[in-house]
Amino acid sequence: MKICKQIDQYIEFVRSDEAVVCEEQLLLCNFVEKVFTEEDVYVDKEQLERYLGLEKYFPYKLLPWEQFCFALHNCVYKREDGQLRFPYLIILVGRGAGKNGYLAFEDFALVTPVNGVKEYHIDIFATSEDQAKTTFEDIYNILEDNKRFFKNTFKWNLECITNIRTRSKIKYHTRAPDTKDGGRPGKVDFDEYHAYKDYKLIEVATGGLGKKDFPRRTVISTQGDIRDGPLDELLETCLQILKGEIPDNGKLPFICWLDDPEEVKDEEKWQKANPSLRNFPTLLTEMRMEYEEYKLDPVNHTSFMTKRMNRPPGETQYCVTDWKNLEKATRSLPDLRNHSCVAGIDYSKTNDFVAAGLLFKVGDKRYWMHHTWVCKKSRDLPRIKYPLKEAEEEGVLTMVDDVEIDPEYVTDWLLEKSKLYKIESVVMDNFRQTWLREALGKIGFSDEKKNLKLIRPSDEMKVAPVIGYMFARGLIAWGTSKIMRWYTWNSKAVTDKKGNVTYEKIEPRSRKTDGFKAFVAAVTDEERIKQRRIIKNRIGTVC
CATH class of the missing domain: 3.40.50.300 (P-loop containing nucleotide triphosphate hydrolases)
Known part of the structure; x- marks a missing residue:
C-alpha cells in the first residue's frame, strides 16, 4: 500500500x-x-x-x-x-x-x-x-x-x-x-x-x-x-x-x-x-574503539551494552578480568626499597586463610607484594587444588600449625616490611575488625593516628573501575608466584542493576579469594601512597 x-x-x-x-x-x-x-x-x-x-x-x-x-x-x-x-x-x-x-x-x-x-x-x-x-x-x-x-x-x-x-x-x-x-x-x-x-x-x-x-x-x-x-x-x-x-x-x-x-x-x-x-562512519570508528575496551573489561564498560546497544546487562557476573591479563600481572617486582605503600588485609576466617599485602604505585604502575597464612586445621584444605606447597617454597605462604591464625603473624610481617618500606596506612574489612585492631595498634596503626581504614562494599564499588583499568592496561604486577593469579581467577565481579560492582567468591570452600580481597582493600586507599619524584638527567632516570 x-x-x-x-x-x-x-x-x-x-x-x-x-x-x-x-x-x-x-x-x-x-x-x-x-x-x-x-x-x-x-x-x-x-x-x-x-x-x-x-x-x-x-x-x-x-x-x-x-x-x-x-x-x-x-x-x-x-x-x-x-x-x-x-x-x-x-x-x-x-x-x-x-x-x-x-x-x-x-x-x-x-x-x-x-x-x-x-x-x-x-x-x-x-x-x-x-x-x-x-x-x-x-x-x-x-x-x-x-x-x-x-x-x-x-x-x-x-x-x-x-x-x-x-x-x-x-x-x-x-x-x-x-x-x-x-x-x-x-x-x-x-x-x-x-x-x-x-x-x-x-x-x-x-x-x-x-x-x-x-x-x-x-x-x-x-x-x-x-x-x-x-x-x-x-x-x-x-x-x-x-x-x-x-x-x-x-x-x-x-x-x-x-x-x-x-x-x-x-x-x-x-x-x-x-x-x-x-x-555515520566516524561514529562507527568510535564504537569499534569502545567495543575493544568493552571486551578487555566488560565489568567497567557496561555502558557499551547499555547505551550503544540498548541492552543493559542487569545483574551480571563476570570474571574480574581476562586470563591473559592475569598472566601479564604474574611477573617480577622491581626493587621498591624505601618506597611509600599501603597495606591491605583480608581475614574473613582466622581458622582458614588470611592474606596481607603492600601496594606500591610508581607513575601509573602498581606493584603488589603479598603473603598468605593458612591454618593447617582448615576443613577446606582437602578441597583445594592449588599447590599450596609450591607457594610455601616460593616464600609467599606460611602454614600455621594451630587451631587459628594469631594476629601477630600478620603484624610481625608488617613490622618486618616496615623496615624496608614506608607503610602509610593499613586497610581491612570492617567485618571482624576487632580481631586485628589491638594487634595493629601495638605496631602503630590505629584510628587515633588516622592510619587505619575500615572499608565496606561501597568502597569496593568506587575502585572497581580503577582495578579494571589496571588489568586491561597491564599496569599491575604481583610477583612470579601464581597464587595471586589463582585468588583473582576465583573471584567474580558482580554488577547490580544500578551498575555498581562488588567482588565475591565464585565458590567459597575450594576457590579462595583472600589475596585478591586484600589487594582490593589496599586499592581503596592508594591515594595515600606518596609518589617519588622522578628526575631525568643525561645519565638516565633516578628517583
Whole structure:
C-alpha cells in the first residue's frame, strides 16, 4: 500500500535484504500499515513538505528513519475529528544516533506558522541541566548562525526561544516550570527518559497538555541503569502495542536495540541498535574503539551494552578480568626499597586463610607484594587444588600449625616490611575488625593516628573501575608466584542493576579469594601512597 514517500520508503527499506534491523522495527512497519488499512486517517502531505522545507536552515538533513518518525508524529490526522493520530512519539535508539538533532528540528518546526497554532509552547525536560539544554542549544546555535535571516521572525536568548509570528516559546527545564510560563504547553519533550526514577515530574510536566490544539509528547532516550522505572514500564507498554496485545492510545514506538546481547560480537548487527550507523562512519570508528575496551573489561564498560546497544546487562557476573591479563600481572617486582605503600588485609576466617599485602604505585604502575597464612586445621584444605606447597617454597605462604591464625603473624610481617618500606596506612574489612585492631595498634596503626581504614562494599564499588583499568592496561604486577593469579581467577565481579560492582567468591570452600580481597582493600586507599619524584638527567632516570 502507498501512504506517502517518507513513510513508504522507510518501510520498504526495513523489509529489504539490505536492512539490518531489530524485530521491533518490522513490527512497527506492520503496525503502521494496519492503522492506515483499518482506520480513516491521512497524511497532510502539503504540511509535511512545508515542514521538511525548513531543513535548509539546519546543518544536517533528517535521515530516512527520522523523516518516517516526523511524518507519522506530526502530519497524520484522523478524518473524523481532525486530531493527530500519533501525538505520542517514543524514540529509543543507541547513543550517537542523532536523537537530539531530530528533536531540535521537530521543535523548531512546530513553533513556526506551518503548525498553524499560536502560542504553541514547547517544554524540554531532563534530569540534568546539561541534558535539558542539549536540544535547546542546538536550535539556539542555528538561530545564532543565521542572525540576519531570523532577526525578524525569532527572538532568542539562553533561556527562551520565541517565534515572533506565532508567539510560541521553547524552554528547557529540570523541574516543574512556573504555572504562568509552563501551564499551557503545546508539546512536552523528555530527553534521556531512562534517568527518571519516578513519575513526579513527568506528571506535572504533562498536566497542562490539552489546553492547546494538537498536544504532543516526544520521548527520546537510550537505555540506562535504572530498572523498573518509567522507561521500563513505557517500553513494556510499547512492546505490547507492537505485538497487538493492547490499543496504542496514540503512542508511536520507535525502538532500536539488539535482538540478542550475543549479537554485539557481530559488528554489522550494531545497526539494529543504531539506525544512523550506516550513515555515520566516524561514529562507527568510535564504537569499534569502545567495543575493544568493552571486551578487555566488560565489568567497567557496561555502558557499551547499555547505551550503544540498548541492552543493559542487569545483574551480571563476570570474571574480574581476562586470563591473559592475569598472566601479564604474574611477573617480577622491581626493587621498591624505601618506597611509600599501603597495606591491605583480608581475614574473613582466622581458622582458614588470611592474606596481607603492600601496594606500591610508581607513575601509573602498581606493584603488589603479598603473603598468605593458612591454618593447617582448615576443613577446606582437602578441597583445594592449588599447590599450596609450591607457594610455601616460593616464600609467599606460611602454614600455621594451630587451631587459628594469631594476629601477630600478620603484624610481625608488617613490622618486618616496615623496615624496608614506608607503610602509610593499613586497610581491612570492617567485618571482624576487632580481631586485628589491638594487634595493629601495638605496631602503630590505629584510628587515633588516622592510619587505619575500615572499608565496606561501597568502597569496593568506587575502585572497581580503577582495578579494571589496571588489568586491561597491564599496569599491575604481583610477583612470579601464581597464587595471586589463582585468588583473582576465583573471584567474580558482580554488577547490580544500578551498575555498581562488588567482588565475591565464585565458590567459597575450594576457590579462595583472600589475596585478591586484600589487594582490593589496599586499592581503596592508594591515594595515600606518596609518589617519588622522578628526575631525568643525561645519565638516565633516578628517583
